[in-house]
Amino acid sequence: MTETVVRSNPKLMSENENVLGFLVYSAGVESCVRNIVGSFQEKGVCRWMACLNPYAYELARKDSLFEQALKDADWLVPDGVGILIADRLLKGAMKGRITGSDIFEKVQRGLDLAGGKSVFFLGASEETLSVIKEFMRRDYPRLKVGTYSPPFKSEFSNEDLEAMMKAVNDAAPDVLWVGMTAPKQEKWIFQNRHRLNARFAGAVGAVFDYYAGRVKRAHPILRRMGLEWAVRFFKEPRRVWPRVFWAGPLFIWHVFLAMHGGAKTRS
Numbered sequence: 001m002t003e004t005v006v007r008s009n010p011k012l013m014s015e016n017e018n019v020l021g022f023l024v025y026s027a028g029v030e031s032c033v034r035n036i037v038g039s040f041q042e043k044g045v046c047r048w049m050a051c052l053n054p055y056a057y058e059l060a061r062k063d064s065l066f067e068q069a070l071k072d073a074d075w076l077v078p079d080g081v082g083i084l085i086a087d088r089l090l091k092g093a094m095k096g097r098i099t100g101s102d103i104f105e106k107v108q109r110g111l112d113l114a115g116g117k118s119v120f121f122l123g124a125s126e127e128t129l130s131v132i133k134e135f136m137r138r139d140y141p142r143l144k145v146g147t148y149s150p151p152f153k154s155e156f157s158n159e160d161l162e163a164m165m166k167a168v169n170d171a172a173p174d175v176l177w178v179g180m181t182a183p184k185q186e187k188w189i190f191q192n193r194h195r196l197n198a199r200f201a202g203a204v205g206a207v208f209d210y211y212a213g214r215v216k217r218a219h220p221i222l223r224r225m226g227l228e229w230a231v232r233f234f235k236e237p238r239r240v241w242p243r244v245f246w247a248g249p250l251f252i253w254h255v256f257l258a259m260h261g262g263a264k265t266r267s
Contacts, residue, residue, distance in 0.1 A: 053080025
């Protein structure tokens with residue numbers, strides 16, 4: 001994996017910290033949301049957000065396109081408690097964890113209060129999207145909501161990609177939420193964001209299932225204690241075990257190497 005660090009929006013550089021070669025947003029969730037909402041006033045290419053956790057980090061070490069995507073994101077937020085621990089060990093000063101759910105809830109609340117805004121959900125099944133639309137009418141009644149369920153396959157055809165792009169661009173949303181799991185969703189935004197007719201895109205993965213009630217999040221106390229991963233492991237052991245028993249130990253090892261051989265710099 002290369003050590004090149006890229007950021008699309010140079011204005012955000014002072015609010016990031018370099019963690020193992022990735023510029024991670026460090027100023028806390030409220031500041032992050034203000035920056036995201038503020039970017040809606042800017043013209044130009046769609047800004048976007050991705051989440052970094054130990055599993056994503058280890059995937060990126062083996063997948064150069066995913067690495068490029070993460071380093072391209074305007075906001076790369078510390079979604080996993082492991083990132084916060086690494087930052088502390090590497091003498092950083094991040095203000096706290098920022099999850100995709102945090103951004104999802106707070107950005108939509110702000111848009112709903114402003115009125116006249118629109119969001120679009122790309123990903124998940126038609127059934128899940130139907131539930132999301134119903135809940136959105138209840139929770140954010142002033143938001144216009146669009147959805148599109150892409151085919152469930154490992155690789156999209158050109159026809160698939162064009163249909164997805166047309167669905168999004170015809171809606172021209174202020175916010176595009178992409179929930180196709182990592183690393184597919186981050187690669188898709190990275191490769192297509194210059195064609196997107198949207199102000200902001202967020203790669204939020206499991207947030208679709210959380211919001212639709214398909215998967216229940218851990219109690220807030222457990223989340224604050226950094227134990228959400230344990231709850232997810234007991235609920236979905238087959239899906240979560242690579243994150244815990246493969247990515248976790250490897251990530252700890254790379255943090256150890258950085259502590260004893262590599263420098264961690266404040267960006």
